[in-house]
Amino acid sequence: MTYPTQPTASHYINGAYVEDASGTPLSVIYPATGAEIAQLHEATPDLVDSALAAAHRAQPAWAAMSGTERGRILRRAADIIRERNHDLSVLETCDTGKPLSETLVADATSAADALEYFGGIAASIAGEHIQLPEGDFVYTRREALGVCVGIGAWNYPTQIAAWKAAPALACGNTMVFKPSETTPLCALKLAEILTEAGAPAGVFNVVQGKGAVGAQLVGDARVAKVSLTGSVPTGARVYAAAAAGLKHATMELGGKSPLVIFDDADLESAVSGAINANFYSTGQVCSNGTRVFVQKGIKDVFVKRLAERLQGAVIGDPMQMETTIGSMVSERQLEIVLGYIEKGKAEGARLVAGGKRLNRDGFYIEPAVFADVTDDMTIAREEIFGPVMSVLDFETEEEALTRANATEFGLAAGVFTRDITRAHRMVAGFEAGSCYINTYNLTPVEAPFGGSKMSGVGRENGSAAIAHWSEIKSVYVAMTPCEAAF
Numbered sequence: 136m137t138y139p140t141q142p143t144a145s146h147y148i149n150g151a152y153v154e155d156a157s158g159t160p161l162s163v164i165y166p167a168t169g170a171e172i173a174q175l176h177e178a179t180p181d182l183v184d185s186a187l188a189a190a191h192r193a194q195p196a197w198a199a200m201s202g203t204e205r206g207r208i209l210r211r212a213a214d215i216i217r218e219r220n221h222d223l224s225v226l227e228t229c230d231t232g233k234p235l236s237e238t239l240v241a242d243a244t245s246a247a248d249a250l251e252y253f254g255g256i257a258a259s260i261a262g263e264h265i266q267l268p269e270g271d272f273v274y275t276r277r278e279a280l281g282v283c284v285g286i287g288a289w290n291y292p293t294q295i296a297a298w299k300a301a302p303a304l305a306c307g308n309t310m311v312f313k314p315s316e317t318t319p320l321c322a323l324k325l326a327e328i329l330t331e332a333g334a335p336a337g338v339f340n341v342v343q344g345k346g347a348v349g350a351q352l353v354g355d356a357r358v359a360k361v362s363l364t365g366s367v368p369t370g371a372r373v374y375a376a377a378a379a380g381l382k383h384a385t386m387e388l389g390g391k392s393p394l395v396i397f398d399d400a401d402l403e404s405a406v407s408g409a410i411n412a413n414f415y416s417t418g419q420v421c422s423n424g425t426r427v428f429v430q431k432g433i434k435d436v437f438v439k440r441l442a443e444r445l446q447g448a449v450i451g452d453p454m455q456m457e458t459t460i461g462s463m464v465s466e467r468q469l470e471i472v473l474g475y476i477e478k479g480k481a482e483g484a485r486l487v488a489g490g491k492r493l494n495r496d497g498f499y500i501e502p503a504v505f506a507d508v509t510d511d512m513t514i515a516r517e518e519i520f521g522p523v524m525s526v527l528d529f530e531t532e533e534e535a536l537t538r539a540n541a542t543e544f545g546l547a548a549g550v551f552t553r554d555i556t557r558a559h560r561m562v563a564g565f566e567a568g569s570c571y572i573n574t575y576n577l578t579p580v581e582a583p584f585g586g587s588k589m590s591g592v593g594r595e596n597g598s599a600a601i602a603h604w605s606e607i608k609s610v611y612v613a614m615t616p617c618e619a620a621f
């Protein structure tokens with residue numbers, strides 16, 4: 136590995152890198168080869184405390200700055216990220232094993248988009264004025280919550296850190312962020328860049344560690360809000376811990392999203408949609424449409440065309456620009472995915488393509504397509520978080536909608552059809568936070584993103600995010616003397 140992947144230190148607190156070698160060692164593995172590329176340490180309880188103290192100290196002055204000033208710093212950070220996109224994308228690939236052809240356009244650039252977007256609206260975050268009888272009025276102040284905690288998953292380490300930091304900081308909060316222990320490198324770069332852009336010390340801090348470090352952060356009395364991106368079981372634990380302290384919470388959790396393809400759809404476009412809904416980032420995307428419902432009349436031709444198109448996938452070294460499928464993030468995740476593939480076969484689904492581990496170093500698997508999947512099979516019910524597509528067939532619109540919604544999850548849903556009224560009817564009926572018509576998995580920063588049902592609470596991105604990173608203070612102003620009964 137010739138890329139500089141060992142960071143200056145494990146943590147970033149109060150505007151500087153900090154090391155504490157007494158923490159448990161944390162080894163960073165490049166999943167494309169299995170080689171160790173960095174050695175970090177988990178944060179000790181004292182170190183976590185010092186990060187929270189730094190964020191707590193910095194928050195009043197940060198909130199007291201004008202939105203314009205805060206926004207300028209965020210936008211400057213966005214510019215620095217864009218200038219360094221190549222190196223940051225290489226680091227994202229080292230952290231995750233995702234192909235550079237993807238990380239160059241979807242990770243640091245998405246972080247820059249978030250910083251630019253929320254930097255742009257920071258100055259117009261405001262309350263309102265409400266007129267009342269006798270000249271009295273109420274005005275509202277939209278205020279920061281205080282110290283916020285962000286906790287990330289491993290699939291989008293740069294994007295997750297920025298999607299939380301940008302709106303939090305725009306609203307005048309400060310943050311302590313804990314990346315996933317599997318991908319700890321990228322968030323440190325965001326912290327470094329925010330300092331360079333002018334963010335005062337303590338405004339954005341990063342501490343490394345596993346669940347225990349996350350739990351300490353969530354349980355701390357100084358923390359006003361917790362935003363987690365992770366799995367449903369972790370989300371349930373973190374949400375409960377936040378509730379114990381009556382903290383604000385945003386939970387971006389897992390999914391098992393449906394993609395419904397009607398027989399009048401543009402076939403090539405629908406196949407592309409199914410590919411993007413299942414194999415981007417080697418299938419490690421929370422909103423993936425892994426239950427692909429295809430109307431009976433076109434099922435065979437759809438599966439045939441999909442298998443042909445899969446021949447064009449280039450699996451291998453993620454640093455090569457022609458590569459379109461990199462490695463899984465870890466050996467553990469690869470084993471989980473292989474386990475699901477065996478279950479799919481054992482329960483009677485037909486493996487149409489892929490599904491084998493590649494015989495080389497690193498954690499590679501061929502993208503897999505199962506046909507003849509039924510709703511009760513494990514692969515159709517549980518989130519796999521890997522490149523495994525399940526194709527199910529259906530006859531009527533009503534049936535498709537009922538079966539699409541028959542899941543505890545509700546993150547995303549998509550429909551391919553040329554019938555516009557049917558498309559909108561389906562979308563209105565989907566029990567999901569993010570819906571797609573004739574496309575899939577696009578997540579521009581302008582669009583609110585988040586889940587229904589067990590897939591989460593709250594929304595990230597879009598102007599909707601402001602409500603989740605601030606609160607309203609209502610101020611009643613009397614224009615006449617105050618009267619009392621006695």
Ligand SMILES: NC(=O)C1=CN([C@@H]2O[C@H](COP(=O)(O)OP(=O)(O)OC[C@H]3O[C@@H](n4cnc5c(N)ncnc54)[C@H](O)[C@@H]3O)[C@@H](O)[C@H]2O)C=CC1
Pocket residue numbers: 286287288289290291313314315316344345346347348349350353363364365366367368369370372373386387388389390420421422518520546586590591
């Ligand atoms: N809805 C969304 O926006 C997204 C959801 N995800 C979901 O994330 C999952 C994959 O990511 P993983 O890293 O495996 O998830 P995970 O749930 O295992 O871990 C998520 C984070 O929570 C931390 N954590 C674990 N236990 C904790 C505790 N008790 N208190 C505080 N923090 C704790 C972990 O260290 C990690 O940083 C998938 O289920 C996926 O669907 C991933 C990306 C986006």
